[in-house]
Amino acid sequence: MVAQTLYDKIWDSHVVADRGNGEHLIYVDRHLVQEVSSPQAFAALDQDGRKVRCPEAHIAVADHAVPTLRGDRPFAEGLAFSQVERLKENAAKHGIAYMPMDGERHGIVHVIGPELGFTLPGVVLVCGDSHTCTHGAFGCIAFGIGASECTSIFATQTLRQRKQKTMRVNLEGGLPDGVTVKDVILALIAEIGTGGGVGYALEYAGSTVRELSMAARMTLCNMSIEAGSRVGVVAPDEKTFAYLEGRPLAPSGDAWKQAMAAWSDLHSDADAVFDREVTFNTADLAPQVSWGTTPEHTCAVTGQVPDPEREADQNSKSRLRKSLAYMGLEPGTAIRDIPVDRVFVGSCTNGRLEDLRAAAQVLSGRKVADSVKAIAVPGSAAVKIAAEREGLHEIFLSAGFEWRDAGCSMCVAMNDDRLAEGERCASTSNRNFEGRQGKGGRTHLMSPPMAAAAAVTGKITDVRELL
Amino acid sequence: MEKFTTVKSVAAPLLENAIDTDVIFPARFLLLLDREGLGRYAFSERRNGPEPFVLDTPPYDTAKILVTGENFGTGSSREQAVWTIADLGIRCVIARSFGEIFFANCFKNGVLPVRLGGDDMAAVERAAEAAEEITIDLEAQSIRLSSGREIRFDIEPNLKRLLLLGLDEVGMILAEDGDAIKAFEARRKADQPWMSIGIEKLHALAEEQDKNG
Numbered sequence: 001m002v003a004q005t006l007y008d009k010i011w012d013s014h015v016v017a018d019r020g021n022g023e024h025l026i027y028v029d030r031h032l033v034q035e036v037s038s039p040q041a042f043a044a045l046d047q048d049g050r051k052v053r054c055p056e057a058h059i060a061v062a063d064h065a066v067p068t069l070r071g072d073r074p075f076a077e078g079l080a081f082s083q084v085e086r087l088k089e090n091a092a093k094h095g096i097a098y099m100p101m102d103g104e105r106h107g108i109v110h111v112i113g114p115e116l117g118f119t120l121p122g123v124v125l126v127c128g129d130s131h132t133c134t135h136g137a138f139g140c141i142a143f144g145i146g147a148s149e150c151t152s153i154f155a156t157q158t159l160r161q162r163k164q165k166t167m168r169v170n171l172e173g174g175l176p177d178g179v180t181v182k183d184v185i186l187a188l189i190a191e192i193g194t195g196g197g198v199g200y201a202l203e204y205a206g207s208t209v210r211e212l213s214m215a216a217r218m219t220l221c222n223m224s225i226e227a228g229s230r231v232g233v234v235a236p237d238e239k240t241f242a243y244l245e246g247r248p249l250a251p252s253g254d255a256w257k258q259a260m261a262a263w264s265d266l267h268s269d270a271d272a273v274f275d276r277e278v279t280f281n282t283a284d285l286a287p288q289v290s291w292g293t294t295p296e297h298t299c300a301v302t303g304q305v306p307d308p309e310r311e312a313d314q315n316s317k318s319r320l321r322k323s324l325a326y327m328g329l330e331p332g333t334a335i336r337d338i339p340v341d342r343v344f345v346g347s348c349t350n351g352r353l354e355d356l357r358a359a360a361q362v363l364s365g366r367k368v369a370d371s372v373k374a375i376a377v378p379g380s381a382a383v384k385i386a387a388e389r390e391g392l393h394e395i396f397l398s399a400g401f402e403w404r405d406a407g408c409s410m411c412v413a414m415n416d417d418r419l420a421e422g423e424r425c426a427s428t429s430n431r432n433f434e435g436r437q438g439k440g441g442r443t444h445l446m447s448p449p450m451a452a453a454a455a456v457t458g459k460i461t462d463v464r465e466l467l
Numbered sequence: 468m469e470k471f472t473t474v475k476s477v478a479a480p481l482l483e484n485a486i487d488t489d490v491i492f493p494a495r496f497l498l499l500l501d502r503e504g505l506g507r508y509a510f511s512e513r514r515n516g517p518e519p520f521v522l523d524t525p526p527y528d529t530a531k532i533l534v535t536g537e538n539f540g541t542g543s544s545r546e547q548a549v550w551t552i553a554d555l556g557i558r559c560v561i562a563r564s565f566g567e568i569f570f571a572n573c574f575k576n577g578v579l580p581v582r583l584g585g586d587d588m589a590a591v592e593r594a595a596e597a598a599e600e601i602t603i604d605l606e607a608q609s610i611r612l613s614s615g616r617e618i619r620f621d622i623e624p625n626l627k628r629l630l631l632l633g634l635d636e637v638g639m640i641l642a643e644d645g646d647a648i649k650a651f652e653a654r655r656k657a658d659q660p661w662m663s664i665g666i667e668k669l670h671a672l673a674e675e676q677d678k679n680g
């Protein structure tokens with residue numbers, strides 16, 4: 001047997017047909033369906049009079065545009081409301097399970113997939129959303145797709161795809177105090193660039209990764225797309241299996257035993273050859289903060305806003321100037337002196353229980369600065385319930401945070417949670433593109449404890465000073 | 468889908484680099500539910516900007532071909548970027564390079580993306596700016612300029628066939644590999660029984676919370 005990478009093993013086991021020219025027809029085991037990217041896919045299906053081939057392969061949930069102030073409030077009519085209604089109708093019509101917004105299984109697609117045990121090692125999982133790479137934390141091939149591809153999954157359960165090249169990212173050295181996996185992935189993107197992973201499926205390996213919890217591995221894989229990779233995987237291990245065992249949709253009884261036996265082969269062979277390999281030492285990492293308008297515009301919290309004039313070529317000079325103008329930042333400004341107006345803790349990157357715990361630890365006994373408006377948005381209803389059971393909501397509320405219902409919220413600003421023009425936000429989400437959190441809004445990406453620290457002091461702060 | 472054979476039209480010159488998906492189809496329109504009629508939101512910011520926009524300027528307002536620069540369609544995976552262009556009546560985009568996902572999405576929507584470089588691209592740009600009619604012949608993989616010059620372009624055979632026959636991808640997959648899919652599913656059921664969740668289990672889960680919530 002030729003030595004194989006984990007990605008190759010999963011891929012090869014899903015090839016239905018070889019179409020030539022490097023194109024394969026691959027089988028898709030799991031599909032998550034959300035409101036914003038699915039209506040046209042269903043419409044195309046209906047238009048051709050086609051049926052959903054395998055209803056049990058899909059779960060539908062509304063997350064992107066739902067309001068996060070719910071309780072007894074009615075969902076105001078409008079485009080977002082219509083989208084959610086349409087999703088419900090489409091799911092009902094095609095026999096797909098829909099997780100209602102007011103239920104305990106609701107949440108961001110990439111948070112509930114693993115929570116429910118829908119996400120499993122060794123599967124191919126897709127969703128009409130680029131952060132589908134999150135699920136790779138479980139040792140599966142998971143990637144974002146477009147609307148036509150969603151139609152193809154509904155009707156055929158397959159996709160025509162080309163295999164990616166492979167890159168192993170070895171993270172070694174463990175994490176110092178006050179530093180999280182979010183800092184690792186931000187620093188990695190700053191190093192290899194937002195184009196660094198284009199065309200590659202990443203496999204995260206090394207001592208730092210083995211130590212990470214499942215939540216942290218999800219944060220890591222989540223931002224693979226920000227490094228240009230549609231796919232990021234971590235080989236499953238005891239932590240993976242312990243996380244999944246007993247989840248509502250995970251196999252149980254004999255099926256669990258069979259699955260475990262098959263999953264034991266889900267790792268890259270010792271002598272497998274990757275197309276590219278990078279090693280990154282995480283032992284001396286400082287907390288990271290983005291200062292620009294792409295995730296690679298990131299540096300240590302102890303650093304400064306860079307000077308465009310130091311850039312070698314004209315192109316990058318002008319891009320950097322444009323970026324700093326948008327961000328309203330002067331070259332040479334200490335990152336730690338940048339004041340913030342808003343703080344957002346949430347998203348599929350950092351909206352899990354352990355993220356909320358890490359933020360609450362910093363907030364405990366402290367108050368949000370008067371100048372700051374802060375919201376905490378759990379990634380799912382289950383996360384919210386678990387957090388409340390531990391009393392985390394009281395810490396957030398007494399610090400002066402708002403405590404919301406689950407959804408994408410200010411990560412994508414498709415509901416009412418958004419920045420006003422010129423407002424600056426310390427955010428635990430994953431993208432700092434122009435306008436991402438609202439037209440003219442300015443985003444600084446960071447970890448949950450760092451965002452909590454910024455909330456308390458009213459400016460970007462090295463959380464290590466507050467621990 | 469409409470078959471792509473030959474297209475004869477003036478070509479609208481939008482000679483800029485890195486026109487991204489936000490320029491082509493701004494994110495705020497993503498809440499719209501339909502894919503028909505999206506053409507009116509294409510290049511929204513540009514069309515409502517201070518300068519007249521090329522696709523609103525005769526004779527280019529009826530152009531079926533768009534000529535642009537490097538990295539056209541870079542940015543997000545939103546397929547609306549192709550739908551909006553197709554809805555305007557554009558059947559072919561000629562560029563120096565494309566965003567990866569946009570390029571793939573074109574074929575799924577009956578739009579032919581053509582990559583050209585060097586002197587060939589320069590000739591096409593000149594023809595576009597002079598509002599000369601050009602002819603795209605997909606079967607022959609050629610672009611004919613009114614000067615008589617003929618430019619060859621590359622296209623993968625599978626994708627060419629998709630466009631020529633006006634096949635949607637679903638139809639093609641089912642026709643060519645329907646049996647292979649069935650065989651794969653049978654094998655999977657036998658070898659990996661844990662893969663199947665059971666639709667009842669899923670619906671029970673969705674309903675269980677209905678009661679609670």
Ligand code: SF4
Pocket residue numbers: 063064108109110129131347348349407408409411412429430
């Ligand atoms: S939280 Fe943000 S990144 Fe994640 S699925 Fe929602 S919009 Fe996308």
